[in-house]
Amino acid sequence: MAEEDRKNMMARKCDDIAEQLREIMGDGLVISEDTLFFAESTYGLGVEELESALTDPDFEDGEVILELIFFPDQRIRSAVEKHLVDSIFSSEHEKRIIKKLVRQQKSVRLMLPDAELSFNVFTSESLLGCLVEKLYICRSMDEQICAVLDQHVSPDRAQSARILLRCRGDRFSDTSQHFLCKLIEKGVDNHDFDKLFDLSLTLLAERTRQMSAEAYFLEQKRVWTDTLNNIRKFIRKRDQYSMEYLMMQRYQVPHESEEAVLSRLALLTIITDDVLSLQPKEEP
Secondary structure (H helix, E strand, C coil), rough: HHHHHHHHHHHHHHHHHHHHHHHHHHHHHHHCCHHHHHHHHHCCCHHHHHHHHHHCCCCCHHHHHHHHHHHCCHHHHHHHHCCCCCCCCCCHHHHHHHHHHHHHHEEEECCCCCCCEEEEEECHHHHHHHHHHCCCCCCCCCHHHHHHHHHHHHHHHHHHHHHHHHHHHHCCHHHHHHHHHHHHHHCCCCHHHHHHHHHHHHHHHHCCCCCCHHHHHHHHHHHHHHHHHHHHHHHHHHCCHHHHHHHHHHCCCCCCHHHHHHHHHHHHHHHHHHHCCCCCCCCC
16 A cells, blocks of 8 residues: 555544544533542532532633543443554544544533433543543554454454453563463353453463463462452451451451452453363472
């Protein structure tokens, strides 16, 4: 493809992304429950006060709340991701999208979840720029992992996996790439594939080079099993004694819930046992 043709193609893609974002914002943005909690716990702003605060130019921290509202959700990321396949974007492309949005998107309607209340806020270049920058369109994707996703996974699941890769921005070694590709090929039919893939990305980013991916996953399974046992032991102790007594005895209080650790351990066990059939080394 000639250089001029490539530039024109990328310009069209940028304009398509800007138009896609404009259409979504034209329908309005829903303020998430997490953002509502942040506004109330940090600034004492309930639902009734939120409109007046965000439309008041003298409220200095309004931009902080607005940036949380304009943070791309899964709907926005999915709509944009389809335009990013097989293309390499630069900061210049990012600037083109922002400029087009600034010209066309002067205000956005904000809506509260499970309520009829809505109100308009004016946009700014910094606010729209924050939205576009958080899409991470300039991040390069691992070609081998994306190729295996496209080959073995349904288009919707492949897109969700690419969004996870793009948002995390991790760079994987050859051994980690091989591990992920094997997980994709063997775990594609599991109904929890998205969760398995997400957990694997987290663990691969945490592991050190001194331990293989397979060994690290098995080690984490052992650690999380011990953690779960300790939590259950604490629960039994708490049923026998008061919390004050346990604190006086300096009994170690778990910082995670039994449900959270059990859910994570269940997913990891699917990866190690059901999908990859990993076996721990025999102890001498």
